[in-house]
Amino acid sequence: MLNQSLAGLIASGAASPPLELRVDTLIFSLLILAGLLAVLFKFAWTPIVEGLDAREKRMVDDIEAARIAKEQAEAQLTAYQEKMAGADGEASALIAEAKSTANDAKEKIMAEAAAEAQKTRERALAEIEAAKTAAVRDLAESSVDSAVSLAGSIVGRSLDKSDHSALIEKSLEQFTTGA
Amino acid sequence: MKNNSLRSNVAPQDDEQQTSPESHGHDDSDAGHADGGHDKDGHDHDEDGHDHDEDGHDHDEDGHGHDEDGHGHGGDMATTDQWNDGVDLAMGYYLSPDSLIGHVQDSDHFELPAFPPWGEGMSKGKLSIPQLSPYTDGSPMMGENGSVWAYQKNDFVGPVTFQPTKFVVLELIGALIVAAIFIPYAKRIKSGNRPVGRFWNVIDVMVCYIRDEVAVPGIGSADAKRFLPFIWTIFFFVLTLNLLGMVPGLGAATGSISVTAALAISVFFVVMATGIKKMGFAGFVKAQAPHLDINPVVKIILVPMIWGIEVFGLFIKHAVLAVRLFANMFAGHLVVGVFVAFIGVTWHTQLIWGVGPAVIIATIAVNVLELLVAFIQAYVFAFLTSLFIGAAIHPH
Incomplete structure (x- = not known):
């Protein structure tokens, strides 16, 4: 009885051997697969394909934009580097120019200072000479006056003004030349 | 013993069910043993050796059946031979092909532990469809x-x-799961946004992998896009059915040749339709034989033979597509069934303390392997589908 029941169970489809090809299950499976494909095609796969394409396009665009940005950055970097190199030369030139200017100024100042010193010295010498001359003159005049006065008293004759001047001049000449 | 083997086709779900209805003592000699009705000492215990229900059937305290002519084992009548007989009978019961396959095959009900709770007899532990x-x-x-x-x-x-059977219901559930995952996923990435979250990233990786590593290599980048929806559907549907088979109480619909045949037939129709659309019916038929630069006389002889082989192969390879998936999934679950059956065999013996943990470890290991197989077989099915479609588009 049990055997019959089990055989009937299998035969009826309540329990089917695994290798039995059940047409109803096969049809159900095909219908389910077709339905799933139809639903997913409309609501999933098509939007997914569009989404993946959009994402890929965005990625390609982003990569292209990144490439362009990189190139621009590299160009800017090169320009900056060139500018920096130029700035270094300019700075060197400025320093050299500054040094040259400073040297020129220094030499000019030194020359001016030397010239001024020379002028001062010459002026001092001139002033000394003038003072010397004036002193000698004063000395000669007073000596002559004394001598004239003395001589006048000795000889009893007064020297007039012209004699007096000639005598002074002669005394000065003698004083400066050898006296 | 033969009866026991056959009885296993309606394998019980618990101890109570093990005795009902088949352990009601209808069979005169070995029915009392078939349910493994022994305690750990291998003996049945009752006051007088026989309990009698209203139907006049024998039961011990555990509801284990005994026949009326003294085949039930009283404790003082136990012998080693009887104990061994019990184990042999239990082994015959649980390890019989009918019992093992019974848990793997398609049926009109789901096997659930003691469900519904109010059920009795054959309905105990079964959720009918x-x-x-x-x-x-x-x-x-x-x-x-x-x-x-x-x-x-x-x-x-x-x-x-x-x-409608268990596998049909599982296919419906699988289809709903696939739809429930991919329709929201489509909304998330529709505008080209990247998915956010671990789960959606995993889905995204799989979708892209199938496109880039399965469809495009198999079909070709120019035509792959047209067939992507079909390849995706096949892969994720098969994968979902495979994974559903790992849920206790359900079953692997792909462990049925009927289901895998439906999948293979759908692939076959797509391949045929693609080839015919591409080359026309005559062209597709003609394209089954490769072009041969050989002597015309020899060609006249060889080409029809090769054409016949190729056409035969066209059917065979699609049939193999179905058998491969079915055999892999069925065999894996059968192995798990064998391991678990060892628990049933040794449940009333001291061996259970060794066998039980070993079975648990082995079952976990096999299930891990089955998880891998679930993915691999879905991949193989989808990849071969792509290759077949690609072969139809680019013949020889």
């Missing part, structure tokens, strides 16, 4: 207690039984 139409064709098969529990084929669609 509502049928589309009453079974009025042919005489019903009668259960042992007089109830109708098996049915003749009906003629809902002509000569074909149109009976």
Whole structure:
């Protein structure tokens, strides 16, 4: 009885051997697969394909934009580097120019200072000479006056003004030349 | 022993069910042993060696059946031979092909532990699947207690039984799961946004992998996009069905040749339609034979032979597509069934303390392997589908 029941169970489809090809299950499976494909095609796969394409396009665009940005950055970097190199030369030139200017100024100042010193010295010498001359003159005049006065008293004759001047001049000449 | 083997086809779900209805003592000699009705000492215990229910059937305290002519084992009558007999019978019961396959094959109900709780007898531990139409064709098969529990084929669609089974329900569940995952996923990435979250990233990786590593290499980048929806559907549907098979109480629909045949037939039709659309019917038929630069006389002889082989191969490779998936999934679950059956065999013996942990470890290991197989077989099915479509588009 049990055997019959089990055989009937299998035969009826309540329990089917695994290798039995059940047409109803096969049809159900095909219908389910077709339905799933139809639903997913409309609501999933098509939007997914569009989404993946959009994402890929965005990625390609982003990569292209990144490439362009990189190139621009590299160009800017090169320009900056060139500018920096130029700035270094300019700075060197400025320093050299500054040094040259400073040297020129220094030499000019030194020359001016030397010239001024020379002028001062010459002026001092001139002033000394003038003072010397004036002193000698004063000395000669007073000596002559004394001598004239003395001589006048000795000889009893007064020297007039012209004699007096000639005598002074002669005394000065003698004083400066050898006296 | 033969009875025991056959009885296992209606394998019980628990101790109570192990005795009902088949352990009601209808079989005169070995029914009392078949349910493994022994305690750990290998003995049945009851006061007088026989309990009698209203039907006059023998039961011990655990409900284990005994026949009326003294085949139940009283404690003082136990011998080693009897104990061994019990183990042999249990082994015959749990390890019989019918019992093992019974848990793997398709059926009209789900096997659940003691479900529904109010069920009795054959309905205990079973969640029956509502049928589309009453079974009025042919005489019903009668259960042992007089109830109708098996049915003749009906003629809902002509000569074909149109009976929704466990695997059909699982396919529906699988289809709903796939739809429930990919429709929200589509909304998330529709505008080209990247998915956010671990789960959606995993889905995204799989979608892109199938496109880039399965469809494009198999079909070609120019045509792959047209067939992506089909390849994706096939892969994720098969994968979902495979993974559902790992859930206790459900089953692997792909462990049924009927289901895998449907998948293979759908692939076959797509391949045929693609080839015919590309080359026309005559061109597709003609393209089955490769071009040969050989002597015309030899060519006349060889080409028809090669054409025949190629056409035969066209059918064979699609059939193999179905058999491969079915065999892999079925065999894996059968192995798990064998391991678990060892627990049933040794449950009433001291061996259970060694066998039990070993079975648990082995079952976990096999399940891990099955998880891998679930993915691999879905991948193989999708990849071969791509190759077949690619071969139809680019013949020889």
